[in-house]
Amino acid sequence: MFDYNQPIDRARPEALQQKPEAGFTVLELSHLLWRRKVAIAAAALLGATLAVAVGKSITPRYTATAQLYVDPRELQLVDRELTPRAQDVSGMSMVVESQARLITSNSVLLQVIQQAGLDKDPEFGGSDGKSLMSSLLGLIGLQPRAPSAADSREVQLGALEALNKHITIRKTEKSFIVDIEVWSTDPAKAAMLANTLTNAYLTESRNSQASAARRATNDLSGRLKELRDRLRNAETTLATYKAQNNFVGTQDALISDQQLSASNQRLSAARAATMDAQARLDQIEASRRTAADAGAIPEALQSPTIANLRAQYADARKKYAEQAGELGPRHPALRQTEKQVEDLKRTINEEIDRFAQSAKNDLTRARDYEASLNRALEAQKRQSVQLSQAAVRLRELEREADASRDVYQSFLKRSRETEEQETLNTSAARVIGEATVPQRRSFPPGMTLFAMIGFIFGAIAASGWFVAAEFLLAGAAAPVPTPARPQRTPAPDTARAPQVARTPEPAPPQPVPQAPEVAHALPELAAPPLQPAMAEKPLIEKPLIARFQEADVIHTLGAILASGGGVDVTRLGWPTLRPGFPLTSLLNAWRDMRAAAVRRAGGKAMPVIALVGAGETTGRSVTALNFALAAARDGVRVLMIDADHLAHSLSNKVNRNGKSEPSRLGWLSNGSKAAREIKTVNGISVLPAAEGDAGKAAEAIRKAIAQARSAGGYDLVILDGPVTPLTAGSRKLLDDTDALVAVLPTSLDINDGLEEILSTLGRAERKLVGVVLDELTPATQARQRGRQYA
Numbered sequence: 001m002f003d004y005n006q007p008i009d010r011a012r013p014e015a016l017q018q019k020p021e022a023g024f025t026v027l028e029l030s031h032l033l034w035r036r037k038v039a040i041a042a043a044a045l046l047g048a049t050l051a052v053a054v055g056k057s058i059t060p061r062y063t064a065t066a067q068l069y070v071d072p073r074e075l076q077l078v079d080r081e082l083t084p085r086a087q088d089v090s091g092m093s094m095v096v097e098s099q100a101r102l103i104t105s106n107s108v109l110l111q112v113i114q115q116a117g118l119d120k121d122p123e124f125g126g127s128d129g130k131s132l133m134s135s136l137l138g139l140i141g142l143q144p145r146a147p148s149a150a151d152s153r154e155v156q157l158g159a160l161e162a163l164n165k166h167i168t169i170r171k172t173e174k175s176f177i178v179d180i181e182v183w184s185t186d187p188a189k190a191a192m193l194a195n196t197l198t199n200a201y202l203t204e205s206r207n208s209q210a211s212a213a214r215r216a217t218n219d220l221s222g223r224l225k226e227l228r229d230r231l232r233n234a235e236t237t238l239a240t241y242k243a244q245n246n247f248v249g250t251q252d253a254l255i256s257d258q259q260l261s262a263s264n265q266r267l268s269a270a271r272a273a274t275m276d277a278q279a280r281l282d283q284i285e286a287s288r289r290t291a292a293d294a295g296a297i298p299e300a301l302q303s304p305t306i307a308n309l310r311a312q313y314a315d316a317r318k319k320y321a322e323q324a325g326e327l328g329p330r331h332p333a334l335r336q337t338e339k340q341v342e343d344l345k346r347t348i349n350e351e352i353d354r355f356a357q358s359a360k361n362d363l364t365r366a367r368d369y370e371a372s373l374n375r376a377l378e379a380q381k382r383q384s385v386q387l388s389q390a391a392v393r394l395r396e397l398e399r400e401a402d403a404s405r406d407v408y409q410s411f412l413k414r415s416r417e418t419e420e421q422e423t424l425n426t427s428a429a430r431v432i433g434e435a436t437v438p439q440r441r442s443f444p445p446g447m448t449l450f451a452m453i454g455f456i457f458g459a460i461a462a463s464g465w466f467v468a469a470e471f472l473l474a475g476a477a478a479p480v481p482t483p484a485r486p487q488r489t490p491a492p493d494t495a496r497a498p499q500v501a502r503t504p505e506p507a508p509p510q511p512v513p514q515a516p517e518v519a520h521a522l523p524e525l526a527a528p529p530l531q532p533a534m535a536e537k538p539l540i541e542k543p544l545i546a547r548f549q550e551a552d553v554i555h556t557l558g559a560i561l562a563s564g565g566g567v568d569v570t571r572l573g574w575p576t577l578r579p580g581f582p583l584t585s586l587l588n589a590w591r592d593m594r595a596a597a598v599r600r601a602g603g604k605a606m607p608v609i610a611l612v613g614a615g616e617t618t619g620r621s622v623t624a625l626n627f628a629l630a631a632a633r634d635g636v637r638v639l640m641i642d643a644d645h646l647a648h649s650l651s652n653k654v655n656r657n658g659k660s661e662p663s664r665l666g667w668l669s670n671g672s673k674a675a676r677e678i679k680t681v682n683g684i685s686v687l688p689a690a691e692g693d694a695g696k697a698a699e700a701i702r703k704a705i706a707q708a709r710s711a712g713g714y715d716l717v718i719l720d721g722p723v724t725p726l727t728a729g730s731r732k733l734l735d736d737t738d739a740l741v742a743v744l745p746t747s748l749d750i751n752d753g754l755e756e757i758l759s760t761l762g763r764a765e766r767k768l769v770g771v772v773l774d775e776l777t778p779a780t781q782a783r784q785r786g787r788q789y790a
Contacts, residue, residue: 032470033463040462047458048451055450062187063442066194067433068178068201070099099429100169100178103201109160111200116193118159123185124166125158167197177432187438194435205429213421220415227408234401241397245390260380267373274366281359284352306351313344543742544596544770546589548623553776554578567680569629572653574622575776577629590630593770594716597739600767606709610643610719610734611772612761613743614753617723619774620743621649624720627741627772631716632683639677639714641704642689643721643733645697650720651688654678685714698722698729702736724760731764740767745774
């Protein structure tokens with residue numbers, strides 16, 4: 001429609017002429033591309049064909065990977081290692097990184113080149129000796145010139161550079177694992193090179209350790225001769241000095257010290273013996289001076305001679321006493337006996353005198369021995385003083401000899417240890433995964449990707465070409481003056497604030513002559529565009545299709561492993577969804593069906609979805625239960641109502657062990673105490689079917705839905721039913737639902753079932769948001785039909 005609010009300037013007739021605007025709108029661009037769709041599709045196919053051809057022409061690469069375990073904590077084979085071990089984490093990480101760099105060192109790569117013969121491999125810049133020139137020379141009987149050392153070195157360096165480009169070393173984060181990747185045009189060669197590289201690295205690591213130990217052994221052995229000569233000189237000097245200064249003795253002490261100690265002990269013993277002899281002589285002299293019996297001294301008592309004389313003396317006295325009583329004083333026998341007594345007494349005294357003389361002789365000898373020992377001790381003391389002064393230099397020489405001996409022994413022991421380490425492999429690096437022949441190429445990618453890229457670039461290039469050509473042609477054409485057409489203003493947006501309409505003032509009609517082209521242009525005015533709602537939203541949305549298969553469920557027996565805390569819908573004996581698997585196609589399709597139901601609900605807090613079906617009702621109930629279980633897994637609070645007033649399949653399963661509970665507004669029921677709400681442990685509340693005819697049951701379900709919406713404790717209501725064919729009450733119940741989902745068992749003919757459901761629903765067909773194909777039962781042979789739905 002025209003906009004009458006715009007003023008009309010009659011004084012400027014040139015206002016009727018407008019220049020065409022430069023550029024394109026999105027609508028014009030889309031129209032242009034649509035007109036050229038065939039050419040764009042052809043260009044896209046051509047681009048895909050060229051991309052595939054380019055991909056086929058590229059030489060494929062095959063990458064083989066070998067895994068190496070590099071442990072900086074090497075094996076502890078000897079007490080003292082040649083090099084210190086890394087202890088902290090940063091140090092160990094640096095060791096692993098250094099070993100990773102060692103893998104691609106020139107020494108390792110040159111070994112790989114020699115072992116694999118890469119200097120003769122054309123892939124790595126080498127020549128196998130079968131060039132055209134060599135073949136021609138061979139035909140005429142000439143041998144090609146042997147390559148010089150410089151040429152071989154140059155070829156080897158070229159192969160080294162090429163091999164370095166074929167190798168990629170990757171170190172796994174926070175681990176000692178190093179991945180060695182080698183690519184080649186031949187998969188077997190790639191695996192061979194990866195394994196050869198790992199073996200060459202291990203050999204190089206082992207050789208480097210042996211070389212380091214060999215160098216250490218040579219250095220230590222070179223110093224051993226000098227240290228041995230130094231030790232020999234020190235020991236010779238020490239022995240000579242000991243001999244010159246009479247330092248003779250055992251390992252613990254010198255002989256002079258031992259003699260001095262022994263002389264001191266002997267002198268002490270001599271002094272004790274002298275004192276003992278003096279005491280014995282004094283005792284004998286004291287006994288002789290006194291009137292006591294001289295035979296009472298210890299020496300006399302111990303002497304057998306004195307003991308015998310004393311016995312004879314006692315017998316003579318006894319005999320004298322007996323004769324004195326019998327004979328007179330002048331009797332010759334008495335006189336003889338008396339003389340015998342006197343002789344025995346004199347003999348005893350003489351014997352005691354000999355004891356005294358012996359004691360004097362012992363005393364004299366002891367004193368002389370003590371004096372001689374004392375003189376010898378004094379001489380030894382003077383000699384010990386002299387040796388003590390010379391011992392200062394002796395200890396200095398001993399320290400020098402000991403130091404030289406310790407250093408020599410340490411070098412000798414370490415030299416033997418490093419010599420043994422040459423044959424020991426202390427490296428903990430090992431191959432944990434050998435490279436295998438790759439089955440797929442690593443470059444280029446699959447031809448499908450090449451085709452997609454070529455298709456996209458071809459389409460973009462063709463579209464850009466057509467747009468640029470159209471833009472250039474439109475800019476080059478001269479503008480033809482045409483009368484201005486009245487502009488059409490779009491309908492006002494309903495979201496804007498209402499404005500007061502201004503009444504146009506009537507203008508007197510003035511005859512304006514119109515050119516023929518203007519009059520011809522007026523019928524070409526474009527019609528007003530359709531409303532957005534009419535253009536974007538079709539009358540009936542295409543329903544979604546979901547396949548309910550055996551792979552989606554698990555089968556359990558009723559009451560097996562059932563929990564005692566409430567009803568578990570997974571233990572009713574029906575097949576239920578498998579635990580986990582949140583991204584299956586079935587669950588995604590059911591989420592889309594619930595989303596479509598929410599859109600159709602138009603902002604209602606609790607949408608209502610009814611699952612209807614034809615044929616067997618148990619399959620529909622199983623599907624409805626799993627539909628509710630899938631919604632509960634996504635965190636939706638589900639109220640499931642048994643709307644099948646004939647079979648009551650769901651009610652019969654749940655009512656066995658179910659226990660009803662009150663809702664926020666009291667007991668939620670379908671009109672009777674037996675049909676009260678039952679809570680399950682799966683987040684689903686089940687409302688059993690009501691008793692009575694279909695009309696009363698449908699009215700009870702409608703009241704229960706209204707009560708549940710008032711309570712506000714649920715996010716979704718799922719109806720199991722109503723059963724087909726529909727009654728008047730069931731149709732009224734379907735009018736209150738927001739969406740419908742048809743359940744079609746594949747054991748029956750799907751087309752017949754869907755046609756039966758559509759004919760039964762009537763005008764409620766617009767609410768159909770999805771179709772579930774129940775494949776839990778084996779499918780039967782379906783008859784052919786003219787009209788196909790699935």
